[in-house]
Amino acid sequence: MGPDVAFLSEMLNSQLAFPLSQEDPAAITSIPGFLQAVRSEPRFAMHLADIHEEAQQLGKDLLSEEYDDGNPGQLVERALDELGQKLAPGPPLDEYGRRAPTIRSLLHDMHHPFVLPFPVASGEATGRISVLLVELEKLANLAPPILQLETSGHETMVARNKKVQWRARLRTRADPSVWAAAAGGR
Amino acid sequence: MRVFVLGLTLAFGLLRLEAVESLLLSGTPYAESHPKDERAALRVEVVRSAAGLITAAPGGFLSGGVKSGLRPIVEDVRQVAQLLVLDLRRRLYTVRSRLGVLQRFKARCEWHDRERLRRLADDAQQAKRFAEHVLRDELTRYLFDQGLNPLAEAVLGASSRADVFDPSLGPSFYVEAKQYRDRAAVDPRLRAAFRQALDTVGNIPGSGYTIDEAFIVLFRRSGPRVLLPTEPFMAEGLRWHFVLINIAEASEDASQNTETPVEYSAESLREILIEVGVERSLPVPPRAHA
Numbered sequence: 001m002g003p004d005v006a007f008l009s010e011m012l013n014s015q016l017a018f019p020l021s022q023e024d025p026a027a028i029t030s031i032p033g034f035l036q037a038v039r040s041e042p043r044f045a046m047h048l049a050d051i052h053e054e055a056q057q058l059g060k061d062l063l064s065e066e067y068d069d070g071n072p073g074q075l076v077e078r079a080l081d082e083l084g085q086k087l088a089p090g091p092p093l094d095e096y097g098r099r100a101p102t103i104r105s106l107l108h109d110m111h112h113p114f115v116l117p118f119p120v121a122s123g124e125a126t127g128r129i130s131v132l133l134v135e136l137e138k139l140a141n142l143a144p145p146i147l148q149l150e151t152s153g154h155e156t157m158v159a160r161n162k163k164v165q166w167r168a169r170l171r172t173r174a175d176p177s178v179w180a181a182a183a184g185g186r
Numbered sequence: 187m188r189v190f191v192l193g194l195t196l197a198f199g200l201l202r203l204e205a206v207e208s209l210l211l212s213g214t215p216y217a218e219s220h221p222k223d224e225r226a227a228l229r230v231e232v233v234r235s236a237a238g239l240i241t242a243a244p245g246g247f248l249s250g251g252v253k254s255g256l257r258p259i260v261e262d263v264r265q266v267a268q269l270l271v272l273d274l275r276r277r278l279y280t281v282r283s284r285l286g287v288l289q290r291f292k293a294r295c296e297w298h299d300r301e302r303l304r305r306l307a308d309d310a311q312q313a314k315r316f317a318e319h320v321l322r323d324e325l326t327r328y329l330f331d332q333g334l335n336p337l338a339e340a341v342l343g344a345s346s347r348a349d350v351f352d353p354s355l356g357p358s359f360y361v362e363a364k365q366y367r368d369r370a371a372v373d374p375r376l377r378a379a380f381r382q383a384l385d386t387v388g389n390i391p392g393s394g395y396t397i398d399e400a401f402i403v404l405f406r407r408s409g410p411r412v413l414l415p416t417e418p419f420m421a422e423g424l425r426w427h428f429v430l431i432n433i434a435e436a437s438e439d440a441s442q443n444t445e446t447p448v449e450y451s452a453e454s455l456r457e458i459l460i461e462v463g464v465e466r467s468l469p470v471p472p473r474a475h476a
Contacts, residue, residue, distance in 0.1 A: 005282045012271045019267055025256035026243045028263055032207040038274070046420065047277040048200065050398075055197035055219035059228030115216075115229045118202050119259050124233040168198075 008043060062114040065164045077107055083139060099135055106132050116168050129161050196273050199266035201230040206263060209240055281399070281418075284359055285427055288401055291328045292431045295405075303433045307365060307407055321405045322349050322363035329361075336361075348386045357398035360386060360424075365405035372412055372448050375404065376455070380462040387424060401427045408434050410445035415452040421459050428455070 015037045019030045038044045080103055087093045106128050115127030125134045197219070204217030215237045218229040232240060239255045242248065248256070295303055303324060307317035326338040329350065340351040350361035362383050364375040379402045387397055404412060414428035428450075432439065 005278060008278055009275055012274060016267060016271045020264060024248075025253050025260045026248060028206060028240060028256060028260050029210060029244050031203055031263060031267070032211055034267060035203060035207050038270075042417065043278065044274055046418070046425065047274055049420065050277070051196050051200050051273075052219045055201055055228040058197050059219055062228070114227075115231055116198060116201075117233045118205055118230050119233070119236055119262055121258070122233045122235060124235060126231045126233060127229075 008041065011041065012038070012044075059114050062164060062168055065167070080104070080107075080136075080139075096139065099139060103132060103135050103139075106135070114168070116165075130165070133158055133161060196269060197228065198230065199269055201228060202266050203263060203270065205230045205232045206240060209237055210244065213241070281425070284399065284401070287329065287332050287334070288361075288403065288427075288429050290332075291325060292429055294328070295324075295431050295433055300433045300435075303405075304407060304435070307405070307433075317407070318363055318365045318405070321365055322361075325361065325363055325403060326350050347382075349382070351386075351397075353395050357396040359399040359401065360397050361401045361403060363403045363405065365407055366409060366412075367407045368409040369445070369448060371409070372404075373458075376402070376450070377458060377462055379404075380459050381466065383424075384422060384459075384463060384466060387422070397424065399425045399427065401429060403429045403431060406430060406432045406434050408438055411443065411447040413447050413449040415450065415455065417452065419452040419456055421456050422463060426455070426459070 015034055019027050019034055022030065039048060080100060083096060084100065087096050115130070117124055117126045125131050201217045201219065205215060208214045208217055209232050215232040216229055218227045220227075236255075236259055239252055239259065242252050243256060303321060306320045306324070310320045311317045323338060326336045329336040329352070334352050336350045336352045337348070338350055340348045340353075348360055349363050352358050360383060362379040364379045366372050366375050383400050383402070387400070390397055399418075404414070406412065411432065412430050414430050418425045418427045420426075434443075
């Protein structure tokens with residue numbers, strides 16, 4: 001394998017030693033330096049490019065799951081149109097007017113990538129489908145009886161989104177909920 | 187299996203580190219894989235509640251609240267950095283060990299086995315057989331002796347034959363062996379090697395096998411030396427390595443060889459590879475009837 005492997009391996013160890021040895025949480029600021037050092041060595045840079053390729057492929061797989069082979073937004077769009085037609089003038093319709101453009105822009109942003117939140121255990125919504133669902137929930141508070149027409153489809157989508165996100169987190173192997181679920185025999 | 191899981195972990199992990207990096211350096215709280223097409227990329231976003239904590243870190247004094255909020259994030263980042271180093275080391279050793287085995291074979295041929303190999307190739311040629319096949323078989327046997335499980339002339343798909351292919355470990359690697367005796371043969375042989383490699387690799391998707399590296403091994407029996415790049419390059423989804431094995435007579439070697447070497451840079455080989463790829467995609471002209 002040659003002496004260069006030993007040298008490169010040693011270089012990796014020394015780059016990692018600093019962020020690992022720091023007790024202070026401010027050690028997080030050493031991450032840019034760590035990454036830049038690894039990238040600056042061409043024999044590591046090519047492997048980082050490979051990992052990006054793998055992320056790309058993984059993103060494609062997850063995206064197709066998230067989109068359910070094409071059109072997950074159709075259900076949301078139908079519910080949104082129906083709400084717009086049936087809401088009474090006044091505050092509910094004003095609120096609808098404020099939220100609808102966000103939802104429509106998310107609906108048409110079909111190239112939005114699959115998004116995983118970091119830290120993975122956070123409950124904050126990121127990504128097109130997750131944000132759409134949160135927005136829809138808020139609108140549901142305006143006109144519950146109307147939205148109930150679409151409830152079964154909506155629930156399916158919520159469940160699907162949860163499953164896809166969970167599968168993604170399973171792949172990270174760092175989300176506490178994954179370990180907890182595994183321990184509980186989920 | 188462990189390696190597979192590690193690989194998946196890494197894709198997210200690297201993006202997590204890069205999201206932290208881009209937040210600290212440019213205020214952009216996300217990182218994504220480099221998309222080749224418009225659809226599909228994997229993105230990791232630092233969520234709003236964590237972004238505030240991370241950007242507070244370079245500010246010097248950290249309150250107790252910020253520190254305790256940062257702790258799980260820093261733990262995650264440390265774990266990811268460790269995994270990244272572990273995986274980089276694994277990848278480094280895999281590539282270097284394959285290359286190392288081929289370099290060892292090169293040294294074995296050039297130092298201890300020149301005459302026998304040259305004679306084998308000459309005899310094959312006189313017997314109207316392909317000289318490159320006997321040299322390739324020597325390489326296959328050597329790889330087998332080194333603990334790999336190579337298949338020579340493995341049929342992949344309808345008609346593609348891989349010179350040397352090891353399906354026992356995924357992602358696998360592929361070796362295309364060629365030989366030359368004069369200057370005029372060098373370029374056509376390299377083109378043929380690329381063509382055969384691309385044909386073979388084109389048959390791989392969906393087969394259950396994956397190939398991530400191709401080694402083009404060029405035996406010099408006579409003629410000018412060929413100078414090939416020492417570092418690999420990426421093209422067509424493969425990392426290409428080049429090894430010249432010199433089995434020419436000593437009288438044609440070193441100071442006694444007056445022929446100017448033929449030099450190929452990584453860039454010129456990449457261009458040839460692209461040309462070959464384009465030629466392959468063109469329709470085959472109909473054969474003229476006799």
